[in-house]
Amino acid sequence: MLKKVRALRLYVFLGLVVLLVCAVSVGWAFQHAASADDNETRDGRATTAAGKLQRVVCLGDVDLEHGVTSLSVLQPGRVSEVLVHENDSVAAGAVLLRLDDSVARLQLMEARVALEKAQTQLSRARRAPDQQRARLEQQKQAIAAAGQRLAAARSLLARKQKLSAIEQLGVEELAAAQDEVKQLEAVEGAERARLTEVQLNDPALDVHQAELDVQLARVRLDQALRALDECSLKAPEAGTVMRILVGPGDILPRQPNQPAVRFALRGRRLVRAEVDQEFAGAVKVGQAALVQDDAPSGLTWRGRVSRVADWYTQRRNSVHEPFQLQDVRTVECLIALDAGQALPRLGQRVRVMIDGETR
Numbered sequence: 001m002l003k004k005v006r007a008l009r010l011y012v013f014l015g016l017v018v019l020l021v022c023a024v025s026v027g028w029a030f031q032h033a034a035s036a037d038d039n040e041t042r043d044g045r046a047t048t049a050a051g052k053l054q055r056v057v058c059l060g061d062v063d064l065e066h067g068v069t070s071l072s073v074l075q076p077g078r079v080s081e082v083l084v085h086e087n088d089s090v091a092a093g094a095v096l097l098r099l100d101d102s103v104a105r106l107q108l109m110e111a112r113v114a115l116e117k118a119q120t121q122l123s124r125a126r127r128a129p130d131q132q133r134a135r136l137e138q139q140k141q142a143i144a145a146a147g148q149r150l151a152a153a154r155s156l157l158a159r160k161q162k163l164s165a166i167e168q169l170g171v172e173e174l175a176a177a178q179d180e181v182k183q184l185e186a187v188e189g190a191e192r193a194r195l196t197e198v199q200l201n202d203p204a205l206d207v208h209q210a211e212l213d214v215q216l217a218r219v220r221l222d223q224a225l226r227a228l229d230e231c232s233l234k235a236p237e238a239g240t241v242m243r244i245l246v247g248p249g250d251i252l253p254r255q256p257n258q259p260a261v262r263f264a265l266r267g268r269r270l271v272r273a274e275v276d277q278e279f280a281g282a283v284k285v286g287q288a289a290l291v292q293d294d295a296p297s298g299l300t301w302r303g304r305v306s307r308v309a310d311w312y313t314q315r316r317n318s319v320h321e322p323f324q325l326q327d328v329r330t331v332e333c334l335i336a337l338d339a340g341q342a343l344p345r346l347g348q349r350v351r352v353m354i355d356g357e358t359r
Helices: 002-034 102-126 128-165 171-200 203-229
Strands: 044-047 053-063 069-071 077-082 095-099 232-234 239-244 261-265 270-276 288-293 300-308 330-337 349-358
Touching (some): 128 171, 128 203, 270 349, 288 330
Antiparallel strands (some): 044 053, 069 261, 239 261
């Protein structure tokens, strides 16, 4: 029984190996037949029958100047509504989706009340100079009144001292008159101290403090308005909604793992072609390029090389492509498509043939 199981496993293994070899052979044969008509390779340089005109063949993707934009809401919260659909063309500033903004609206109301309170305090502080002058005048009059009472008490004390000297006034009455003078002297001193306190108070400082409080309240109001505005995800420029990755009820954290919307800004579409380092020297700005759909659709576009990168790096596309080496350095060149053609789709995989130098 054990021998039969081992034999069965061996047959299965050999069958898988045969299938793998057949699949690779068929794929190579199909690729070779697809490119045999014009004697070109899928990724590299091919020579025409005349042996003179060099043509660089490479793969690329249809893209925008700055790629597809990833949009996310800056405020965390729950998605309340999505206002657009995929493939919708929208204007700049159009609202794409909204979060629940009830908390942001309460914070906005609080900021407005705080600003109104600060403005009221500023109005009160601006009346402080007039109040200061009135308090100074009032305190001076209080000092004058205390001085008059003290002078009268001192005059009365002097008469009583004379009467006490001729023994016509009792000791108790004289002591009471002396205490009255001391009390009035203390009152006069207190009034003068109050005058000094009023003089040391600078109303200009209170006005400045109130003005700063108003500025701070306005800043907090602006922050509340901005927080409310950030509850809405808006289109940065005119463009097309490519993909919506959230829906009503979804919770968006402060640092999301993925964008909420992928957005294509309105602009000319181009092709990012990746040329192997071996053939990069033959690519120059201004060379004509023929772009073909990587699928057997027969669609083609014409354009020219608009830019060639100044550095070698790895391929942008992380998806493994059959019959294409992934561990090679490439130079990225941009192909500007000619006007008047039907535009290819963003992200479309294409085959690019660049007319190289003539030898």
